[in-house]
Amino acid sequence: MEVLMNMWIVLLLLSVCSETVFCFSRGKVEVACGDMTPQHDSSPSTQHPPFNIIADKSQFSPGDEIKVTLSMASSEGKQYFKGFLIEARNAGDLSEIVGSFKLISPDISQLLKCDNKEGFAVSHTSDSHKTEIQVIWVAPSDSPSSVQFLVTVARGYKEFWVKIPGPVVSQNGAQTSMFTSEGCGSSKSCLRDPEGCDPQNDTACHFLSFRRLERSVMFELSGSAEGYVSFALSHDKWMGDDDVYLCIRDTDRVDIKAAYVSGRTHPIISSQNILKDKAWRLSDGVIQCSFRRDIQLPPENLNRFNLEQMYYLFMAHGRAENGRTHRHDHQPLISTYQASITGPPEDLTGSRSPLLVKYHGAFMLIAWTSTVSAGVIMARYFKPDWPERNIFGQKVWFQLHRMLMTITILLTSVSFVLPFIYRGGWSKRAGIHPYLGCVVMALAVIQPVMALFRPAPDASRRYIFSWMHFGTGTVAQVVAVITIFLGIHQQALTLPAPWSTGVLAFIVVWFVLANLVLEVHRRGFLPIGKYFKNVKIYTEHINSDDKEEVVFVPDENETSNVESCFKNIVLAIYLCVNLGFLTTLLWTISAV
Numbered sequence: 001m002e003v004l005m006n007m008w009i010v011l012l013l014l015s016v017c018s019e020t021v022f023c024f025s026r027g028k029v030e031v032a033c034g035d036m037t038p039q040h041d042s043s044p045s046t047q048h049p050p051f052n053i054i055a056d057k058s059q060f061s062p063g064d065e066i067k068v069t070l071s072m073a074s075s076e077g078k079q080y081f082k083g084f085l086i087e088a089r090n091a092g093d094l095s096e097i098v099g100s101f102k103l104i105s106p107d108i109s110q111l112l113k114c115d116n117k118e119g120f121a122v123s124h125t126s127d128s129h130k131t132e133i134q135v136i137w138v139a140p141s142d143s144p145s146s147v148q149f150l151v152t153v154a155r156g157y158k159e160f161w162v163k164i165p166g167p168v169v170s171q172n173g174a175q176t177s178m179f180t181s182e183g184c185g186s187s188k189s190c191l192r193d194p195e196g197c198d199p200q201n202d203t204a205c206h207f208l209s210f211r212r213l214e215r216s217v218m219f220e221l222s223g224s225a226e227g228y229v230s231f232a233l234s235h236d237k238w239m240g241d242d243d244v245y246l247c248i249r250d251t252d253r254v255d256i257k258a259a260y261v262s263g264r265t266h267p268i269i270s271s272q273n274i275l276k277d278k279a280w281r282l283s284d285g286v287i288q289c290s291f292r293r294d295i296q297l298p299p300e301n302l303n304r305f306n307l308e309q310m311y312y313l314f315m316a317h318g319r320a321e322n323g324r325t326h327r328h329d330h331q332p333l334i335s336t337y338q339a340s341i342t343g344p345p346e347d348l349t350g351s352r353s354p355l356l357v358k359y360h361g362a363f364m365l366i367a368w369t370s371t372v373s374a375g376v377i378m379a380r381y382f383k384p385d386w387p388e389r390n391i392f393g394q395k396v397w398f399q400l401h402r403m404l405m406t407i408t409i410l411l412t413s414v415s416f417v418l419p420f421i422y423r424g425g426w427s428k429r430a431g432i433h434p435y436l437g438c439v440v441m442a443l444a445v446i447q448p449v450m451a452l453f454r455p456a457p458d459a460s461r462r463y464i465f466s467w468m469h470f471g472t473g474t475v476a477q478v479v480a481v482i483t484i485f486l487g488i489h490q491q492a493l494t495l496p497a498p499w500s501t502g503v504l505a506f507i508v509v510w511f512v513l514a515n516l517v518l519e520v521h522r523r524g525f526l527p528i529g530k531y532f533k534n535v536k537i538y539t540e541h542i543n544s545d546d547k548e549e550v551v552f553v554p555d556e557n558e559t560s561n562v563e564s565c566f567k568n569i570v571l572a573i574y575l576c577v578n579l580g581f582l583t584t585l586l587w588t589i590s591a592v
Contacts, residue, residue: 033114053166091146168281185347227320247289254280363415375404443476
């Protein structure tokens with residue numbers, strides 16, 4: 001009797017298990033509607049899912065129908081799948097199932113009842129091999145602004161992928177952006193470029209936000225780009241050994257991947273699936289993606305940083321081809337200081353120009369648009385002035401000229417070295433700018449060396465030195481200005497265009513005008529002093545109608561003083577305007 005009872009128990013258990021297996025193989029997986037995870041007693045695959053999920057529309061109105069296609073993505077490996085589960089969810093709250101489905105192929109697909117509502121999901125009808133499945137999603141009347149399709153796919157009992165993120169479709173007339181700057185600094189940390197922009201209404205806004213959940217961090221990334229947007233966690237402000245996260249556009253979908261950068265190389269994509277609740281959308285050339293990552297990961301996740309520490313944040317974007325990213329189009333945006341990923345919310349600031357490059361640009365601007373121009377004017381037009389005054393045994397004009405040119409050479413020398421320190425060598429992507437910079441540096445060194453071997457003022461060959469000194473200095477100044485024009489639009493120091501170019505052009509024109517006025521005056525076309533040589537002064541006697549004409553003729557010293565005063569006024573006006581516009585450019589450099 002006892003043996004018979006045991007046999008009945010075994011038979012009952014076998015029947016229950018067989019029924020469960022039969023139901024799952026036939027797609028009756030309502031139990032998985034919530035988390036979309038198969039009851040397979042094994043973990044989902046961490047490999048990149050080899051499937052494509054495509055929607056035939058990107059926008060919809062209530063009642064519209066959208067065809068959703070699940071198909072194989074690559075020609076390598078197994079070319080089939082057995083089971084699937086397709087759902088549509090609120091892109092702003094992925095826990096909310098949205099809309100209903102219609103079948104296109106009822107022989108291989110069936111509707112499921114989720115949350116006591118029929119047709120909320122679609123699954124398989126058998127474990128036969130499939131290469132493609134198509135269904136129709138019907139938008140409800142109370143649809144949210146954005147809906148994302150999620151898919152779970154199984155090839156076998158131990159090989160399956162859960163919640164593969166599909167395309168995001170948006171309701172007509174609704175907000176075109178998933179993300180907003182609302183809450184930056186209060187409920188989430190944000191890094192933005194331009195500073196203070198809102199990705200909800202500014203397609204040029206590059207935006208990164210993150211907020212701590214219970215045991216994980218939710219990241220949002222948005223930016224206008226042709227191929228990808230990305231951000232990285234770094235221990236310093238130098239690229240290399242960084243924890244990178246990429247949102248790469250692949251035709252009409254976005255792949256969200258974790259990667260690692262070792263030096264200035266292409267990111268190495270991680271083979272482990274550590275990102276959860278992935279979502280994305282494409283609209284108006286803007287790539288947006290979001291995902292969740294655990295704060296701490298198991299030791300086998302190499303090159304993944306612990307989110308409880310502080311890091312510099314890098315944001316970059318650029319082109320991508322066949323899933324491979326190219327070098328970023330612009331200098332990455334780097335946070336001003338290290339941010340706490342899991343700490344209190346902050347509204348972070350950053351810069352796309354490294355500090356060394358900023359100093360490089362500032363020193364070159366000061367040297368070749370201000371000090372050198374003042375030194376040139378001093379040597380050309382102020383030699384006759386202050387004839388009785390000396391500074392350390394030398395004429396005033398000469399000491400001022402030498403001082404200004406020494407400052408120019410020192411600033412140029414320091415500025416010349418800074419890009420090499422930053423780049424760690426020669427820059428191969430800066431065009432002709434570094435080559436012209438080397439020419440300027442060489443000419444700047446030749447000038448003082450030439451001056452050391454100049455002949456005496458009364459030497460017969462003094463004119464040769466004078467012309468060579470003048471010619472070398474003029475060439476150096478012209479090449480330096482051209483180099484600066486090229487430099488203000490380099491990737492590492494991109495000043496706002498076109499007004500920054502206009503300001504620099506005005507500085508150059510202002511120098512030419514000042515030289516022109518002084519040159520015309522020196523050649524006698526502006527004889528300021530002569531106006532005072534024949535001034536008639538009439539004095540009227542109190543008790544007489546007689547008038548006496550007095551002719552006032554100043555001596556040469558008085559005429560010279562008038563001439564010198566005019567030149568001083570021109571120089572003062574020139575320097576004030578020059579310094580004003582130079583300060584504007586320097587402020588712009590500090591702000592980028």
